[in-house]
Amino acid sequence: MTVSDLLQIAVYLGVLTLATPFLGHYMYQVFTGARHLLSPLRPVEQIVYRLGGIDSQTEMRWTAYAWAVLAFNAAGLVFLFVLQLLQGLLPLNPTGLAGVEPFLAFNTAVSFVTNTNWQAYGGEVTLTYFTQMIGLTVQNFVSAGTGIAVLLALTRGLAARSGETLGNFWVDLTRAVIYVLLPLSILWTVAMIGQGVVQNFNDYTTVATLSGETQLIPQGPAASQIAIKQLGTNGGGFFNVNSSHPYENPTPISNFLQMLAILLIPAALTYTYGKMIGSLRQGWVIFAAMMILFVGGLTIMLWAEYSTNPILMEGKEARFGVINSVLWAQATTSASNGSVNAMHSSLSPLAGGVAMLNMLLGEIIFGGVGSGLYGMLIFVILTVFIAGLMVGRTPEYLGKKIESREIQMAIVAVLLPNASVLLLTALAIATETGLASRANPAAHGFSEILYAFASASNNNGSAFAGLNANTPFYNTLLGFAMLIGRFGVIFPVLAIAGSLLPKRVAPPSSGTFPTDRPLFIGLLIAVILIIGALTYFPALTLGPIVQQLLLMGGA
Amino acid sequence: MMKQLFPAIRLLLIMTVLTGVIYPLTMTALGGVLFPTQANGSLITQDGAIVGSALIGQANEDARYFWSRPSAVNYLQSGSPLSGGANLSVINPTLREQVAARAAAIREAHGLAPDATIPNDLITASASGLDPHISVAAAELQIDRVATARGVDREAIAALVQRFTEGRQLGFLGEARVNVLQLNLALDQQ
Numbered sequence A: 001m002t003v004s005d006l007l008q009i010a011v012y013l014g015v016l017t018l019a020t021p022f023l024g025h026y027m028y029q030v031f032t033g034a035r036h037l038l039s040p041l042r043p044v045e046q047i048v049y050r051l052g053g054i055d056s057q058t059e060m061r062w063t064a065y066a067w068a069v070l071a072f073n074a075a076g077l078v079f080l081f082v083l084q085l086l087q088g089l090l091p092l093n094p095t096g097l098a099g100v101e102p103f104l105a106f107n108t109a110v111s112f113v114t115n116t117n118w119q120a121y122g123g124e125v126t127l128t129y130f131t132q133m134i135g136l137t138v139q140n141f142v143s144a145g146t147g148i149a150v151l152l153a154l155t156r157g158l159a160a161r162s163g164e165t166l167g168n169f170w171v172d173l174t175r176a177v178i179y180v181l182l183p184l185s186i187l188w189t190v191a192m193i194g195q196g197v198v199q200n201f202n203d204y205t206t207v208a209t210l211s212g213e214t215q216l217i218p219q220g221p222a223a224s225q226i227a228i229k230q231l232g233t234n235g236g237g238f239f240n241v242n243s244s245h246p247y248e249n250p251t252p253i254s255n256f257l258q259m260l261a262i263l264l265i266p267a268a269l270t271y272t273y274g275k276m277i278g279s280l281r282q283g284w285v286i287f288a289a290m291m292i293l294f295v296g297g298l299t300i301m302l303w304a305e306y307s308t309n310p311i312l313m314e315g316k317e318a319r320f321g322v323i324n325s326v327l328w329a330q331a332t333t334s335a336s337n338g339s340v341n342a343m344h345s346s347l348s349p350l351a352g353g354v355a356m357l358n359m360l361l362g363e364i365i366f367g368g369v370g371s372g373l374y375g376m377l378i379f380v381i382l383t384v385f386i387a388g389l390m391v392g393r394t395p396e397y398l399g400k401k402i403e404s405r406e407i408q409m410a411i412v413a414v415l416l417p418n419a420s421v422l423l424l425t426a427l428a429i430a431t432e433t434g435l436a437s438r439a440n441p442a443a444h445g446f447s448e449i450l451y452a453f454a455s456a457s458n459n460n461g462s463a464f465a466g467l468n469a470n471t472p473f474y475n476t477l478l479g480f481a482m483l484i485g486r487f488g489v490i491f492p493v494l495a496i497a498g499s500l501l502p503k504r505v506a507p508p509s510s511g512t513f514p515t516d517r518p519l520f521i522g523l524l525i526a527v528i529l530i531i532g533a534l535t536y537f538p539a540l541t542l543g544p545i546v547q548q549l550l551l552m553g554g555a
Numbered sequence B: 001m002m003k004q005l006f007p008a009i010r011l012l013l014i015m016t017v018l019t020g021v022i023y024p025l026t027m028t029a030l031g032g033v034l035f036p037t038q039a040n041g042s043l044i045t046q047d048g049a050i051v052g053s054a055l056i057g058q059a060n061e062d063a064r065y066f067w068s069r070p071s072a073v074n075y076l077q078s079g080s081p082l083s084g085g086a087n088l089s090v091i092n093p094t095l096r097e098q099v100a101a102r103a104a105a106i107r108e109a110h111g112l113a114p115d116a117t118i119p120n121d122l123i124t125a126s127a128s129g130l131d132p133h134i135s136v137a138a139a140e141l142q143i144d145r146v147a148t149a150r151g152v153d154r155e156a157i158a159a160l161v162q163r164f165t166e167g168r169q170l171g172f173l174g175e176a177r178v179n180v181l182q183l184n185l186a187l188d189q190q
Helices: A003-031 A039-052 A062-089 A102-113 A129-159 A169-195 A223-231 A252-276 A280-308 A321-334 A349-360 A371-391 A404-429 A432-436 A442-457 A472-500 A518-552 B002-034 B093-110 B136-150 B154-163 B180-189
Strands: A205-208 A214-217 B043-046 B049-053 B177-179
Touching (some): A003 A169, A003 A252, A039 A169, A039 B002, A062 A102, A062 A169, A062 A472, A062 B002, A102 A129, A102 A472, A129 A169, A129 A252, A129 A472, A129 B002, A169 A252, A169 B002, A223 B002, A252 A280, A252 A321, A280 A349, A321 A349, A349 A442, A349 A518, A371 A404, A371 A472, A371 A518, A404 A432, A404 A442, A404 A518, A432 A472, A442 A472, B043 B180, B049 B180, B093 B136, B136 B154, B136 B177, B136 B180, B154 B180, B177 B180
Antiparallel strands (some): A205 A214, A205 B049
C-alpha cells in the first residue's frame, strides 16, 4: 500500500458520496413526477405511452404490478433468445457468425434479462454487432429499469398513508430509462470513446505485427454498451474479458469512471428512498451500513493481496495495477455488476473469498440498481423483527407493523437464492459432468463452482473464469439459478409492498425501536453477517478459507 | 397477465428502437466526429499499412525489441480474436512452475544472476492477454539487451523508454507504464 493507493480509494469513495445527494434528489424528482432538469423531454415520455398503448394515469395494485414485471421480462427473454438463434441471418455480422447454440442462447437471454450478465459467451467470437446492440444493450437498460421500478413499488408501500396501489410499472420503467439511464449513458459513452473505447461497425482489423505475424483485432459498437453495462449494474462485457480488455477499458481514467458508474445509482437511490419516505436520515442509515460493509471488505481484500499474494500481477493489467484491480473487484461484487478488470480466479484466495461473500450476502452492499436497496430493505425488515423479539415488542418499521406475512415473504426472499447456491453447487460437485468443467485442481476447483452459483443466484455475473461454463449442464443450471435469484426476490418484495401498503402509520411510541440511529446500523450489519456466515461458513471453508491457509502455510 | 402482455410487448419494441437502435447509432456518429481515431480502435498506420493498435499489445521474442507480458491468448496472433486470461489460482503448482520458468528465461536472456528479482508483470499473464503496457521497471530491465542487440548507445534507448513512459493520469490514477508497441515502432524509426 502506498500513499497514492490510499488517495485513489479516498477520491473514489469521496466522489461517490458527494454524488449521492445530487443524483438522489434528481431521481426523487423524476420518480415522483415533479419538475426536474430534463422535464423538457416530457413529450418523448408521452410519445412512448401513446405508442405503447399505456394509460399512464392508472395505478396498479401489487398483483398487477407483479404481472406487468413478469410479462415484460418474459417478452424480453423470448425476444433475446430468438434473436440469438437467428443472428446468422441478420445484418451487422462482419465475421459471419452462426446462430447461437440453444443452451448458450437460453443462458445468455436469462443472464441479461435478470440483470446478471453472466458471460458463458465470448462476445467477440459468439455475438454479432446486431445481437449486442438490439439484444444485449436494450436488456441492459430495461433490466436496470425493472430493478428501479420494483424498488419504487416497495418504497411506496412503505411510505403510503392509505390507498391500494403501488404506482404504474410502465411509467416507472419508462422514466428510469428516459430520464436517468439514457442521459447518464450518453455522458459516459462520450467519455469512454474519448479515452479509447471503440464505437464503430467496422470489420475486424487484420494487422501484420512487428514480428511478422498476423493479429486479428475485434471491433464493434462497444462504448455505448459499456456505459449502460456499468451504470445499470449489468456487467456483461462486449468482449470476453470484459473491462480488462484494452478496447473496453483503455486507461486509468476510463477505469475510474466505470468504477464510479458501478455504484453511482445504487448509492444515490438510498437518498431517493429517504426523500420518498420523508426521512433522509433513514436513507443515510442504509447508505452508512452499505459503506461500512464496503470498506470492511475492501480492507480485508487489500491486506490479502498485498500481504499474502506471491504472484501479484497474475491476471491483472499493468495500467490499473493492484489497487485498481482490488478496488474494482470489491465494487463489482458488492454491486450486482459482475464486470471485471482483473481475473478474480487469480486473486489471493482470501480476496477471492471476500468477492464471493459480497455476492453471497445477497448483493446488498449498494447492490444492483434498485435490487440492492430492495434486498437491503428485506434485511431491515428482518432486523426490526429480530430486535422486536429481543425486547418483546411488536416490530415496526417507519410506523408500520411488521407482521407474519412480511416476515414470511422476507424469509422466502432470503432463502431462495441461498438454497439455489448451495443445492446447485452440491449437485454440480456430485456429478462427473459438473466436475469436468474445472480448470484448477483441488480446493480452487471447488471455489470455481461455488463462485459460479453464488454469482448466478445473486445476479452478479462475475466468474472464476477458468470454469468452462459453456456446457449444456452449466448453461441450464446457471440459467435457472439466475431466474430464482431475480424473481425469487422480486415477487416476495412486491408482496411485502402490497401487504404494507394499506397499513396505518402509528406515531412512534416509547416502545418503538428507532431505525435512524447508529445502533440500528450496527444491528443491521450484524444480522446481515450472521445470516451470511451461518449459511455459508461451511462452504467457504472448503474453498477460499482452506486455500488461504494452504497459501500462508507455504503450500 | 394477458392484460399486461400487450403493453409489455409494445414497450419492449419501443425500448428496442430507442436504446438498441437510436442510442448506439447516435453515439457512433458522435464518436466518429469527436474522436475518430479512438472510436475506430486507435490504429497505428505506417506507409499506408496498419501495423497495430496503440491499445493492443503484440507478442515479440526478437532481442532487438522490448518484450510484452506473457499472454494466455498469444495476443490474438493465433487466428482467433478471443481475449482471455490464464485464470490459474495462485496456489496452483502449474502457475508456480510457469512463473519460475519465465523468470529463468528472462534472467538468461538478460545475463542476470540466478537470484535476480524480475518485475512481476513481466512473468505473469495479464487479465486480457492483450496488455499493451509493461511497468517502468520491466522496460528498464530490457534496455541493455535491446541496446546490445541493436548496437546502439544505451542512453539513446533509455531516452526512448522515458519518452514512451505514461505517468499516472491526472497525477494519481492508475500506474506508470510503458507502451511496448509504440516504443518498438520508435526503435525502428531511429
